Amino acid sequence: MSNPEPYSFVSSDPALGEASFRPYLPLTLVYQQRSLTASGLLDTGASVNVLPYSVGVELGYEWERQTTALRLTGNLAQYEARVVLVQAIVGRFEPVQLVFAWTQATNVPLILGQVNFFMEFNVCFYRSQLQFEIGLKSVASE
Structure with missing residues (x-):
């Protein structure tokens, strides 16, 4: 991983x-002219990124205008979800576009999952040291 950024x-x-320590990543979410500082739980077991309802509203999304529905599983299966695109700024890295399942659930953290956080970033966990490192995905040179 080239030029990784360390986090605790x-x-x-x-x-x-x-036992209570979790890999929460500070990031800035941007939608249109609004930005919001948040912490996302890095969850390698989550299939998708999940945006809590209140965070989506704070960014300016309107539920009725989001027409692409998504069915979540597990603890969130009972809630409706819509697909939204958000620009995310992580540390010193260039902004990346993340795809979120914006859920009507209110008791869920912002989750960074396989699609598409872990497709954009390389992450190395050092749980015994309560540390992790983030780096942008490597782009193969032509």
């Missing part, structure tokens, strides 16, 4: 000690 795991519940 974040404690979600100090009462749980080391």
Whole structure:
């Protein structure tokens, strides 16, 4: 991974000690003229990126205008979801376009999953050190 950027795991519940640490990534989300600083949970087991309803509203999305529906599975299967595109700025890297399943669920974190966060970034986890590194995907030279 060329020029990786290091990050620390974040404690979600100090009462749980080391078991509570999660890989949350600070990032800026941009849609039209609005931007929002957020933290996304890196989830290698998530098929898609998930945008909580309140975050989508804060960015300026209108539920009724999003016409591409998506069926989520697992804990989010009971909620409707719509596909939205968001520009994301991670650290010092160039902005990338991320595809999110914008869910009506309110009790879900912003999730960064396989489609398409892990398609855009390389991530290396060092759980025993409570650290992870992020780097842009390598582009093969022609």
